[in-house]
Amino acid sequence: MSGEENKSVTVFREFLKIRTDHPKPDYEGSTTFLVQKAKEYGLECEVYRETGLPIVIMKIEGSDPSLPSVLLNSHVDVVPAVRECWNTEPFAAIKDENGNIFARGTQDMKCVCIQFLEVAARFVKSGKKMKRNLYLTFVPDEEIGAGQGMEPFVETQKFRDMNVGVAIDEGLASPTEEFTVFYGERAPWWVHITAVGNTGHGSRFIENTAVEKLMRTINKMLQFRHDQFTDLHKGHHECGKKLGDVTTLNLTVLKAGVGEGPFPNYSYNVIPTKAEAGFDIRIPPTVNLEDFLKQIREWTSEEGLSFEFANYTAKNEMTGVTDDNTWWKTFKQSAENIGIKLVPEIFPAATDSRFIRNLGIPAFGFSPINNTPILLHDHNEFLNEKTFIRGLDIYEQILPNLVNL
Numbered sequence: 001m002s003g004e005e006n007k008s009v010t011v012f013r014e015f016l017k018i019r020t021d022h023p024k025p026d027y028e029g030s031t032t033f034l035v036q037k038a039k040e041y042g043l044e045c046e047v048y049r050e051t052g053l054p055i056v057i058m059k060i061e062g063s064d065p066s067l068p069s070v071l072l073n074s075h076v077d078v079v080p081a082v083r084e085c086w087n088t089e090p091f092a093a094i095k096d097e098n099g100n101i102f103a104r105g106t107q108d109m110k111c112v113c114i115q116f117l118e119v120a121a122r123f124v125k126s127g128k129k130m131k132r133n134l135y136l137t138f139v140p141d142e143e144i145g146a147g148q149g150m151e152p153f154v155e156t157q158k159f160r161d162m163n164v165g166v167a168i169d170e171g172l173a174s175p176t177e178e179f180t181v182f183y184g185e186r187a188p189w190w191v192h193i194t195a196v197g198n199t200g201h202g203s204r205f206i207e208n209t210a211v212e213k214l215m216r217t218i219n220k221m222l223q224f225r226h227d228q229f230t231d232l233h234k235g236h237h238e239c240g241k242k243l244g245d246v247t248t249l250n251l252t253v254l255k256a257g258v259g260e261g262p263f264p265n266y267s268y269n270v271i272p273t274k275a276e277a278g279f280d281i282r283i284p285p286t287v288n289l290e291d292f293l294k295q296i297r298e299w300t301s302e303e304g305l306s307f308e309f310a311n312y313t314a315k316n317e318m319t320g321v322t323d324d325n326t327w328w329k330t331f332k333q334s335a336e337n338i339g340i341k342l343v344p345e346i347f348p349a350a351t352d353s354r355f356i357r358n359l360g361i362p363a364f365g366f367s368p369i370n371n372t373p374i375l376l377h378d379h380n381e382f383l384n385e386k387t388f389i390r391g392l393d394i395y396e397q398i399l400p401n402l403v404n405l
């Protein structure tokens with residue numbers, strides 16, 4: 001590409017090069033980078049460490065700081081990248097002749113981190129005072145469940161003092177012209193089932209074995225999976241359900257057998273007394289979670305079966321997307337005014353927004369990326385620089401309407 005690179009794109013590419021990939025994210029590197037940028041741009045900034053890992057907090061004070069604030073939240077960590085599956089070095093942020101930037105985090109979600117930072121810099125530079133406080137938080141560990149990130153942070157006095165009225169966080173790329181906006185997420189339940197049963201010689205008909213009991217419960221659960229799959233795929237593609245509207249259930253862990261692998265180091269002629277299965281279940285916010293818990297109890301009610309949760313939430317709040325929610329009305333109207341169509345959906349996976357919504361605070365998941373394949377967590381993740389720049393302009397035009405509401 002000829003000509004000088006857009007300055008915000010350069011900042012984006014610099015940020016992509018910081019190795020915040022799990023399992024050992026360089027949070028000191030990302031923190032130093034962000035603090036330095038805040039200083040350069042004249043943004044108020046502090047690093048909060050009371051919950052363990054660093055959280056970078058930036059602020060633009062409003063003319064009426066007593067009003068609930070607007071929070072722009074982004075996570076700085078990224079998932080690992082398998083070098084041999086990529087066509088370029090995943091942390092080199094190589095830009096090709098079409099302006100496509102290839103790196104882990106281009107979509108999820110270092111683009112949004114830097115767009116929030118750069119748009120805040122534009123607001124400071126404009127010198128125009130806005131009504132509410134505007135906060136930016138850059139948080140760690142979203143990709144591994146937020147146990148040392150957003151989850152404890154929302155419980156702190158620091159967070160309460162920010163008096164958040166609405167939060168904007170990540171969404172997904174959209175392969176079409178329209179943009180998706182997420183107003184809720186499916187509850188992630190990770191269920192671990194253990195079965196115990198009779199043992200004996202592998203040559204006999206032993207009854208009520210652990211594996212047999214586990215198989216019965218697995219079959220019931222996979223039947224439920226099949227019904228949900230059918231529900232998702234029936235009807236018109238246009239008006240039918242989306243992934244976020246149905247419950248997915250996947251058998252992801254399976255363990256049994258006497259002996260230690262690898263093959264063939266097992267006692268093939270000994271009936272094991274214990275067998276285990278783990279499921280990743282994602283439940284839409286429209287489903288009653290107490291009823292679903294009852295369902296799991298029923299599936300595992302046979303004698304010798306028990307279950308525990310590796311991940312569980314009893315709460316899964318949604319943000320209203322009707323006109324009586326003035327945050328939503330303003331967001332939607334502001335997007336329409338600049339010719340952008342927002343399609344509200346339920347996020348199929350889990351993000352930091354769930355902790356904010358569960359406090360009763362409205363939150364929208366929105367990444368201003370359209371006409372782009374969804375490549376989060378995938379090989380050769382990329383974003384075009386023009387899409388990045390347009391996203392920055394979109395935020396610049398929409399956000400003041402929320403901050404001035």
Ligand SMILES: CSCC[C@H](NC(C)=O)C(=O)O
Binds near residue numbers: 142143145146311
């Ligand atoms: C239970 S926390 C797990 C969080 C993770 N988030 C993403 C975006 O992959 C997930 O949905 O599996």
Ligand SMILES: [Zn+2]
Binds near residue numbers: 108109142170351
């Ligand atoms: Zn993400």
Ligand SMILES: [Zn+2]
Binds near residue numbers: 079108143376377
């Ligand atoms: Zn992710």
